[in-house]
Amino acid sequence: MSTIAAQVQPWTRDQMARRAARDIQEGWFVNLGIGIPTLIANHVPAGKEVIFHAENGVVGVGPAPDPERIEPWLINAGKQYVTLRPGGCFVHHADSFSMIRGGHLDLCVLGAYDVSARGDIANWALSRDDTAPAVGGAMDLAVGAKRLWVLMEHVNKQGQPRLVNECRYPLTAFGSVDRVYTNLAVLDVRQTHFRVIDMAPGVTQDHLISQTEAELRFD
DSSP states (O other), rough: OHHHHHHHOOOOOOHHHHHHHHOOTTTOOEEOOOGGGGGGGOOOTOOOEEEEEEEETEEEEEOOOOOOOTTTOOOOOOOOOOOOOEEEEEOOOOHHHHHHHHTTOSSEEEOOSSETTTTOOEEEEESSSSOOOOOTTTTHHHHHOOOEEEESSOTTTTTTTTTSSSSSOOOSSSSOOEEEEEESSEEESSSEEEEEEEOOTTHHHHHHTTTTSSOEEEO
C-alpha cells in the first residue's frame, strides 16, 4: 500500500449521509432512495425542518427506529423499518407518484452503480441478464425531482471507478444527476467533467484522480 493511500481516511456510510444531510436546505421535500441514502434521515440536524418522502406512500419519514420500537407495518420503499414524524401521513401509491411526477420534490437522493460526467445514472441493473424485477420509482424520481443527488462508494468491489465517462450498466436516466457524494469526495456534475467541492480526510487531488475515470476539476 502506498504512503498516500495509507493516509486516506474514507468517509463511512454514516459520515457520507451526514455530509449530504448538511447540504439539504430548510423546508425541502426530499425522497431518499434505497441503500445509503436512507441513512440521511438519521443525520438531519436538530431543528432543521425537512420532510422526507417514501414512494410507497409515506410523507414525513423519520429516522430509523430503535430495535425495541419497530412498527412492523411502517416501512419505506426498500422494506426497511422507519418512523413517522409528528404531522406525517400515509397516501395512496398513485398520489405518492403524482407528487413525484408533478415536480413537487425539491430533492431526490439515490444510490448508483455508475454516474457519468454528463449526469447519466445507472442504478438498477448490473447487466441485461441480472436485473431487478423493475426499475421501480427510480426512473420517475430521477426526472421528476427538481434536484438529483447520488450517494455511493467511489469505486466498486473490484476497484473500478464509478465516476465514468460513459455508464457501463443499463441507464436509469439521462443527464439527471446534479451532485455526487462518495466515501472520498463531494462532486458537482458539470456535463463534461466533475467539479470537486470537498474531499475526505487525507484524500489528495492525485489520489482522487487515480480513483476516477472521468475528468476532475478542482477550481
